[in-house]
Amino acid sequence: MINTIWLTLIVLGVLTGIATGTSAAVTTAAIESANRAVNICLGFIGIMAMWNGLMKIADSAGLTRWLAKLFAPVARLLFPSVPDDHPALAAITMSLAANLLGMGNAATPLGLKAMEELASLNEEGDVPSDAMCTFVAISTAGITLVPTTIIAIRAQYHSYNPAEVVMPIILMNIVATFVAILADRFFSRVSKGH
Numbered sequence: 001m002i003n004t005i006w007l008t009l010i011v012l013g014v015l016t017g018i019a020t021g022t023s024a025a026v027t028t029a030a031i032e033s034a035n036r037a038v039n040i041c042l043g044f045i046g047i048m049a050m051w052n053g054l055m056k057i058a059d060s061a062g063l064t065r066w067l068a069k070l071f072a073p074v075a076r077l078l079f080p081s082v083p084d085d086h087p088a089l090a091a092i093t094m095s096l097a098a099n100l101l102g103m104g105n106a107a108t109p110l111g112l113k114a115m116e117e118l119a120s121l122n123e124e125g126d127v128p129s130d131a132m133c134t135f136v137a138i139s140t141a142g143i144t145l146v147p148t149t150i151i152a153i154r155a156q157y158h159s160y161n162p163a164e165v166v167m168p169i170i171l172m173n174i175v176a177t178f179v180a181i182l183a184d185r186f187f188s189r190v191s192k193g194h
Helices: 002-020 023-060 063-078 087-100 104-121 130-141 148-156 162-191
Strands: none
Touching: 002 023, 023 148, 063 087, 087 104, 087 130, 104 130, 130 162, 148 162
């Protein structure tokens, strides 16, 4: 579906460029944008390597596991259908802890493992369970203490203080997570007819 949307946008852009006589400008803009994208990605390497290294050290030091234990009571509250001793709860808390630390690369396989474990509890087959929907909502809104990508982009464009947006981002992530939980609970009740 996404490929179809992108292809449609590209074809419309080319056709519009031809129809308006600005195909040279469209081609130039496409090439310049591609070059800019490569430069931004290259600029990410340093800061991403630094943060990934720090997060790997934090993970090796047990910070992720410590956060997982800290969040376990909250996870039990958010996922009441998951038994306390089930591996899904551990995978959920580890994924949320990795997201909190800004380790999106580590959070992805943990999130997939959590969904796999939640699927093993799902009796409805192809229909996602409430716990699965809750996990997706929270992961999508995910709180991050260190928004490395935003800091990297701001540093790439020579921001005077690339990290000055950290506190507003954290506050907005808290609000987004709260709204995601409320929406999840609301739609869960609506779907059950309560």
